[in-house]
Amino acid sequence: MLEEIDGAKVIKYTETDEFGFIEYEDGEKKDILTLAICNYDNKEEYYLFACDKQFNVLGDTLHGSVEEAMDFAKRYYEKEMIDWK
Template identity: 50%
Template structure:
C-alpha cells in the first residue's frame, strides 16, 4: 500500500473537502466494519470530511492512496464525522488538515 499525498485534493467523491487526515500506519480500532458489495473493505489510508453543495450534513469518506472514496458515512455535523473517524482509528486530533 502506498502512502497518500499529504493533502487531499479539493474534491473527493464529488464533494468539497473540509478536513482530511492520513491514517497510514494507524491500526483500525475494529469498532467499525466497512462492507462494500457484500465484502469487508480493507482499512483506508486517508479520511476526508466533505460537503456536497446544496446538501445538508457531511460525509466521512475513507479513501485509498489516490484519495478515491472507498467507504462513506453521513453525519449532521463536522464534529460527528470527526467522532466517527476516531471510533474507527483512535485519536486523530493532530492529524486533521483543514482545507
C-alpha cells in the same frame, strides 16, 4: 491541497495512516489509508469518506456536522487522535 473527492468539497482530510480495511461481499479487502470529510452542494450533511492512498472512496458514512463526523471517525477507527488537515 485536496479540494474535491467524487464531486464533493473537501472540508478536512488526513495524511496517510492505517485505519483498518473494508471487506466487500465478494471477500475482497482494501486498506483504508486516508479519511476525508466532504460536503455536496453546501447541504447541512457531511460525508466521512474512507479512502485508499489516492483518495479513491472505499466507503462512507453520513453525519449532521463536521464535528460529528470527526468524533465518529475517532471512535470507529479507535484512534486517540486523528491529525486532520
